[in-house]
Amino acid sequence: MALIVQKYGGTSVANVERIQNVARRVVDTAAKGHRVAVIVSAMSGETDALVALALAAGGDRPDPREYDALVSTGEQKTIALLAMAIQRLGAKARSFTGAQMGMRTDAAHTRARIVSIEKERIFEALDAGAVAVIAGFQGTDDEGNITTLGRGGSDTSAVAVAAALEADVCEIYTDVNGVYTTDPNMVPAARKLARVSFEEMLEMASLGAKVLQIRSVKLAQQYGVPLHVRSSFSDEEGTWVTREEDVMERLVVSGVTYQRNEAKIRVRGVKDQPGVSARLFTPISDAGIVVDMIVQNASEEGSTDITFTVPRGDFKRAFELTEAAGREVGATGVAGDDKIAKVSIVGLGMKDHAGVATRMFQTLADEGINIQMISTSEIKVSVVIEEKYTELAVRALHAAFVEHGAAAPTSE
């Protein structure tokens, strides 16, 4: 008998029929003798509708406290409906709002962080033989105000509950049946990974594989909660996300990811002296713009080039800020390009295998794709290329590393 936490996202509970489908799955799990806690999101479309109401009533910047009170009703609806649907199948169930389960957060409305969970309340339900049906995404602060966790909050709630209950597994049900080696819509040969490490998943999540929210993966890693990403529409095994030591087959490259909608800005002829980078980037971060890659070229006669990427939507604003800052630090010029993409290969096996980056560059060169920027970590190599080559690059890299390249390249 295991203690299993299951999390169902908005598409899995989009309507009553799908909620009944989830109920059957939950009851089947409980019928096997397991204790089950379920975390659910709002029915898909519900949160968007609530946000639209908030903007209509509250203007462009509705009060965050009231915003949270409003949007948290979405998950509350789902828990009540799912509890009813489970009961209708003859099993016991008990719903919990964030307040009722004692999901205590800080007071940062719309992006609160979890402080603690009163696991006793959930255990009370489980010990009574009931499924605990828990609202994801929400909690309360010390004053009893309703808070929400922000984007991907339900995944984070699920992992936090699993950690608090010391669950055997946290199953994340979604509309895909696992984590793939790359986007199957782009590369038909993409295959589902049986296991992947937290580290790899973090790199893939942050690089645009939208299956799991990066925040929940970090939390799972921190508390060692095994995640099982799977489809709510089938019974097949999905992808396990676990500790590195539990990943048997350390692939050199487990995934090829890409991110469009990037833009890059290059500052030329910057004086190579302390404080310059800070003066360049402070205005951008003050404007709330997230800088992704930063590459500084080798210094040449006391001056250097700095290139960085930002989300394409922030390009214009970032460019203006950089031009102004560039003048102040005596840069010789600022150039921009908003037609770029980032393509990355990720894999635990890279740690042990040299030459992976070289092989990546050669693969792209063979396709005639020019590399504009390079950034590496222990288990990842990312390159920036012209956006129009995105598909070509992903397919070529997937063919080279995943389809034919499960074996490590010879060390160089």
Place this chain on the structure above:
Amino acid sequence: MALIVQKYGGTSVANVERIQNVARRVVDTAAKGHRVAVIVSAMSGETDALVALALAAGGDRPDPREYDALVSTGEQKTIALLAMAIQRLGAKARSFTGAQMGMRTDAAHTRARIVSIEKERIFEALDAGAVAVIAGFQGTDDEGNITTLGRGGSDTSAVAVAAALEADVCEIYTDVNGVYTTDPNMVPAARKLARVSFEEMLEMASLGAKVLQIRSVKLAQQYGVPLHVRSSFSDEEGTWVTREEDVMERLVVSGVTYQRNEAKIRVRGVKDQPGVSARLFTPISDAGIVVDMIVQNASEEGSTDITFTVPRGDFKRAFELTEAAGREVGATGVAGDDKIAKVSIVGLGMKDHAGVATRMFQTLADEGINIQMISTSEIKVSVVIEEKYTELAVRALHAAFVEHGAAAPTSE
């Protein structure tokens, strides 16, 4: 400076535009220097939509605890949206769910009764210069489970809050502009009452004037909370519902009310001995059928006739139960009629004036309307007539007592 509680029903907050209209009204009241607590219902249609979801997910009899968790989201949406709309107008506001305001109830889900209110939390908001925006209809029990108060619960919440805060007035905003002497749709000469006593309002509410829920009027009477029933779409004064001693002009008849959809059942030749009535009515009340009027005719040779009315929807079932019970108690026959209506006149002044009933019977006789049953209280006379005469009876009585009859009839 007064402390004013305002309650807005579902039609007054049916969409964002109407919520903004309510916000303006609230802010106007606060701008006059008053402290304001607002109780709101769910946006009209919202509760019905939630109930439909509950039936779809939970079957015909969804779990009451989960049902309450579900439908309470309706009011939570409204409080957040109204608080935002008030803030957008530059005023302070703070929303409260039932749990947040400490509206403690018993554990009778879907029809809970209020036990206590933690008024300190509301005063905290008011003392900070904020409007308290409170979810009607909902509370929590001792275990923290969400409860709802049942039909008309928001009116009841409003009166309970007004009583707890010792408010100067509880304004009930609705889609009509007050309490009328009769249904204006039926009688164009109907006029709005400036003041009416709790007692009269109770008789009128229970007799089918659907402006205020009877439960909230009882609570207002108990705590002496003055009610002001008015329209959320105009600024004109509505109708004050107050203590009898505050009603200046004691009209002999303040209102003519009617109730269609009634049915009557007559049991003939019942033995006139103790316990018979109980044996007749026990099966009916066990079936959850509400009996309204009961009239027992004078005993004749040791047997008697008992006639009573039930809602028309319960007629068939009540008739079957009565036939069975009638056989047991040795009745000589059971007859029924589901084409009847009840028409009543209500007025404080009746207490002091004899002959009101006589004049009522004469008025109906002049129109050729036969009276089938009569029931009276201190401030009310009700008669049962053939349903098709309802309009004729109401118009004639309104003309006789309200339009021409403000003066008392001569005592007889």
